[in-house]
Amino acid sequence: MSALFTAHASLLFGSALALVGIMSSLLASRFGVPILLVFLGVGILAGENGLGVHFENYQLTYMVGSAALAIILFDGGLRTRMATVRAVLAPAGALASAGVVITAGLTGVVAAVLLRLGWVEGLLVGAIVASTDAAVVFFLLRTGGLQLRRRVGGVLEVESGANDPFAVLLTVMLVTVLSGASFAPGALVLRVLEEGSLGLIIGLAGGFGLVGLINRVSLPSGLHPAFVVTAALVIFALTQTLGASGFLAAYVAGLVFGNRPVRAYGAVISFHDTATWLCQIVLFTLLGLLVTPSHVMPLVLPAVAVAAFLIAIGRPVAVFACLTPFRYSRAEMAFVSWVGLRGGVSIFLATIPLLVGLPRGELFFNVAFVVVVVSLIVQGWTISFAARRAGVALRDPAPEVKRIDIDLPGQLHEELVGYPVRDPSPATRHRALPSWVKPVLVVRGGKVLDPMEAGNLRPGDYGYFLAPTPRIPRLDRFFAVDGTVSDRDTIPEFPFDASLTAGAVADLYGLTIDEGERAMSIADLFADRLDGAPQEGDRLDFGDAMLVAHGVVADRVHLAGLLLEATAEDEEPPPATWSEAAGRRARKQWRRLRQRARRPAA
Structure with a gap:
């Protein structure tokens, strides 16, 4: 015993x-x-x-x-x-x-x-x-x-x-x-x-x-x-x-x-x-x-x-x-x-x-x-x-969302995925879904509705969609709850052909970029920075602005958008932990002391 x-x-x-x-x-x-x-x-x-x-x-x-x-x-x-x-x-x-x-x-x-x-x-x-x-x-x-x-x-x-x-x-x-x-x-x-x-x-x-x-x-x-x-x-x-x-x-x-x-x-x-x-x-x-x-x-x-x-x-x-x-x-x-x-x-x-x-x-x-x-x-x-x-952390990282994955036996290329619809997120602003997404059903108030009955998605809904497996991470952004998402999405993009040189785009909008990248086309810039594998919606830092990839065909960007969001992006993100907050306070105090030391004596 x-x-x-x-x-x-x-x-x-x-x-x-x-x-x-x-x-x-x-x-x-x-x-x-x-x-x-x-x-x-x-x-x-x-x-x-x-x-x-x-x-x-x-x-x-x-x-x-x-x-x-x-x-x-x-x-x-x-x-x-x-x-x-x-x-x-x-x-x-x-x-x-x-x-x-x-x-x-x-x-x-x-x-x-x-x-x-x-x-x-x-x-x-x-x-x-x-x-x-x-x-x-x-x-x-x-x-x-x-x-x-x-x-x-x-x-x-x-x-x-x-x-x-x-x-x-x-x-x-x-x-x-x-x-x-x-x-x-x-x-x-x-x-x-x-x-x-x-x-x-x-x-x-x-x-x-x-x-x-x-x-x-x-x-x-x-x-x-x-x-x-x-x-x-x-x-x-x-x-x-x-x-x-x-x-x-x-x-x-x-x-x-x-x-x-x-x-x-x-x-x-x-x-x-x-x-x-x-x-x-x-x-x-x-x-x-x-x-x-x-x-x-x-x-x-x-x-x-x-x-x-x-x-x-x-x-x-x-x-x-x-x-x-x-x-x-x-x-x-x-x-x-x-x-x-x-x-x-x-x-x-x-x-x-x-x-x-x-x-x-x-x-x-x-x-x-x-x-x-x-x-x-x-x-x-x-x-x-x-x-x-x-400067190696993504300024616009892929969001974390709550997603339900449902396997569909009999095929391997598409999945049924579900998301809770929460505010603020692009889904609550009645944005159109990508063309490769097929709405299947919406659960609202305990009732199961088909997409035609449900109409626009509302906060509190649960939406279920059929989507190609490789593209599901892109769909995540549509249902992301992030305080910066609404601000970022309301900033208009300035579209242009990706064959333009980076220097021409930078000069047009008064942006400062590396001299070594000025002669490159925007498409080549995406390929160089993303190791030849850009995807739809990828973003790059471009001076004080941001480039967005569109029209990606065979790993080549054909259209691009420019987000002029320097003020919003340059703000320091909120501290994630107590130790990070303490470190920020210490650095700010150090900068104040250095500024005081540099002031000329009265």
């Missing part, structure tokens, strides 16, 4: 811990604290120096961490458009390979000096913390509501999804060397290429196979999302078993699945929203349980110094070396450097030396823990501010 009691008590404790983590995320969002840091803190508080839970099961942590990261990487690929991958494949590939090696080498040298380690041990520290954590990047960008310009956001998404395999391979090789084996440099490079290539092939085959199965097998209602996430784990585990990179395979499989017509796509996306949340909670709580603060304290100062070097020098050097040949601006490269967040992958990799029994295994784990905490606090807390300062 005592065994049953222990099992039930463990289940109670684990579920209660997860519940506390979920509830604490509300507090974290209110004060702007990186949510993943909260989950990590919950695990530490429950651990050996907190509530006294003794947890040292590194094998379980490795297995759970592997599964969680596989699901998160699959989800990252699921949400990445293939056009984005094609546009940034070369720079992202350079960052994911050469960038990891440069970061690991530089950081490893510094770690060896600061921590008084051998050179191979120092390089192992560098390899463990070298990769940008896809889980953290995807998670913080999504939960923070931050939307980046396609060129910058794309390179971050693809790099963070593809660099984990290189960090894993480097870590495993260095652990093997420290365990007594030896590797020739040529053999190491060949092994990396073999594992990466096989992971890519299995990921492609698994992704296309999953698409074929989900579209042909008739599953009971509601099982499609569970089938997809389980298949992602199978692809990952199979690839790892064959000695290849399962993380790369999971990301590539998600990329294939997310860019093909599939059944129940909306249900799969919604399910993965929940799955990735739970994976983050479980992963970071387990990692927090493994940490013993009393063992970490003696290493805090050198570990913080390693983190500072990584953030300020190691990562920026790698980013500037890899992205300079691809014509990224200094501001863009500085932002990509800053968003090199470290997270669960680094702590997860740090469990490998403990699993194989390296003499200083706990040191690697504790240093990785400190680096991750510093990265989450310093970089995770300032990601929105850095995006605005670098």
Whole structure:
């Protein structure tokens, strides 16, 4: 009976811990604290120096961490458009390979000096913390509501999804060397290429196979999302078993699945929203349980110094070396450097030396823990501010709306979607729906009406529409509730042919633009800034105004509109968190003091 009691008590404790983590995320969002840091803190508080839970099961942590990261990487690929991958494949590939090696080498040298380690041990520290954590990047960008310009956001998404395999391979090789084996440099490079290539092939085959199965097998209602996430784990585990990179395979499989017509796509996306949340909670709580603060304290100062070097020098050097040949601006490269967040992958990799029994295994784990905490606090807390300062955040991001997705068996190209009609939104101003949208029904006052009976949409209605799957995000704007939507939509557009040069349009309206863009046509400007894949309604900053894409045919803009909205757009948006508001007040006070200091004495 005592065994049953222990099992039930463990289940109670684990579920209660997860519940506390979920509830604490509300507090974290209110004060702007990186949510993943909260989950990590919950695990530490429950651990050996907190509530006294003794947890040292590194094998379980490795297995759970592997599964969680596989699901998160699959989800990252699921949400990445293939056009984005094609546009940034070369720079992202350079960052994911050469960038990891440069970061690991530089950081490893510094770690060896600061921590008084051998050179191979120092390089192992560098390899463990070298990769940008896809889980953290995807998670913080999504939960923070931050939307980046396609060129910058794309390179971050693809790099963070593809660099984990290189960090894993480097870590495993260095652990093997420290365990007594030896590797020739040529053999190491060949092994990396073999594992990466096989992971890519299995990921492609698994992704296309999953698409074929989900579209042909008739599953009971509601099982499609569970089938997809389980298949992602199978692809990952199979690839790892064959000695290849399962993380790369999971990301590539998600990329294939997310860019093909599939059944129940909306249900799969919604399910993965929940799955990735739970994976983050479980992963970071387990990692927090493994940490013993009393063992970490003696290493805090050198570990913080390693983190500072990584953030300020190691990562920026790698980013500037890899992205300079691809014509990224200094501001863009500085932002990509800053968003090199470290997270669960680094702590997860740090469990490998403990699993194989390296003499200083706990040191690697504790240093990785400190680096991750510093990265989450310093970089995770300032990601929105850095995006605005670098000018890479979209001034007119895609809105968040409440949408109901209904799968239509028998076809793959259209979905039935429903929206609550709320005010203010373009839908309440009786605007005409796009021609590719077919109204199906309207629910008003508890009654179901056909579109002819309902007439114009009213606040409080629920509208259901048939629309092509790729265009649904564009329909979201029609039902977006945003205080700036009504102001922005009432500003008239000045239309013109997109074959006109940017310089001619700028001179006509008295706008100042970059000299290098003056000779370009407006169509070429859209293609250049949006990596050759502009879409209807895309917007670009144009001096103090904004360009809007219209008449897009075969990825080419033929008509454009100009929004002269400098005053409205230049106003600073309201602070999202308490910490952001405090930061703004401090900056305003500093500007006042500087202005007073510059005034001539009376």
